Amino acid sequence: MAAASRAVALPTVVEELLSEMAAAVRDGARIPDEHLLSLKFVFGSSAVQALDLVDRQSITLISSPSGRRVYQVLGSAGKTYTCLASCHYCSCPAFAFSVLWKSDSLLCKHLLAVYLSQVTSTCQQLSVSDKQLTDILLMEKTHEA
Template identity: 50%
Template structure:
């Protein structure tokens, strides 16, 4: 599975799915947890869901992917098997995250 943060994120998403399927609502504590784990992009992602810009596509083999209609009108395909999206926002966020991790490692060596 990997890092503890990945385990936390997966559990949070399971809790979110269960709660929403039972109540058709997302309580504030889960929204706050989403923001804490995923950062500001979580709110932008929820905005796309609210705008009905996200579609789950399932293949006959059982694999799932999400198609996301971006603000520019471009369609992006995000595969659930790898935590990646081809949109510019994901690339920018991932690059910033890697940059900050590199700085932390450099500081720990000095």
């Protein structure tokens, strides 16, 4: 997970933390406790909730032949949210309220779980046609309305 793979940059401290965590995983080690503590310091309780989503393998990367990629995260309450890692977006209400409206969080737990699943290479993968991906996104939009 190189920093260049994300079109919109996260704050430098988060980029560095995720890069260090990815390096530890690549080297075959577990994520060091100090990185987990830093994660909790930056993201608060969302960090623990995001790690739980990763542990439960709740993240699926859906890709299509055109190169479009979206993530779906099965939330702790059983609802599925769509995340776009390239622009740091999640369809959950917490993202709209805490990240966009109040600006008191950098990410919601679902989007953080997406980044952590990239670091740990634990997200499930699903390849679909471009039409199927469009239908998935339209279905999400219909449920929001």
